[in-house]
Amino acid sequence: MGIFKLPTTPARSALMSCIRSKDTKPEMHVRRLLHSLGFRYRLHVRSLPGCPDIVLPKLRTVIQVQGCFWHGHSCRDGRVPQTNTEYWTPKLLRNRQRDRSNERKLRRLGWSVHTFWECRVNSTSDTSLKDHLLRILNQASNNSSQKWRAKKKSHSN
Ligand SMILES: [Zn+2]
Numbered sequence: 001m002g003i004f005k006l007p008t009t010p011a012r013s014a015l016m017s018c019i020r021s022k023d024t025k026p027e028m029h030v031r032r033l034l035h036s037l038g039f040r041y042r043l044h045v046r047s048l049p050g051c052p053d054i055v056l057p058k059l060r061t062v063i064q065v066q067g068c069f070w071h072g073h074s075c076r077d078g079r080v081p082q083t084n085t086e087y088w089t090p091k092l093l094r095n096r097q098r099d100r101s102n103e104r105k106l107r108r109l110g111w112s113v114h115t116f117w118e119c120r121v122n123s124t125s126d127t128s129l130k131d132h133l134l135r136i137l138n139q140a141s142n143n144s145s146q147k148w149r150a151k152k153k154s155h156s157n
Helices: 010-020 025-036 085-108 118-123 126-156
Strands: 054-056 061-066 112-117
Touching: 025 054, 025 061, 025 118, 025 126, 061 085, 061 118, 061 126, 085 112, 112 118, 112 126
Parallel strands: 061 112
Antiparallel strands: 054 061
16 A cells, blocks of 8 residues: 555546546547538647647637536536445546536637537437537637638738
């Protein structure tokens, strides 16, 4: 006991959240759809707050595919278990707080953050998911070209 003690640092908790949420089935599904739409992305970017699942750097957009249980979705799967509540309640609350704080940090750094819940990914048709992705990413692309135009304009003035 106590031979190997992990340090409790923010870097470690970031790493832990990175490991836990990696390559889940709904995440792989969203990645496949993105790929089929021709978007390129980076995965589990450790240099960003919370190590986001899917990152589209050019569009400054982060897509999070969240498991309903671990991330406390407001659906049936997101309910706290009836047994061991004194263990689960604070644990799941901490997850939610960490998600919110990471999301705030990302937005402050100028990223758009979109959350895809596991239950929705599983119950929505590929066509609707693709439509949703296209809406989000076209919007992001308009925003980034507007910023670029604004920048260019201010330079020429
Ligand atoms: Zn859910």
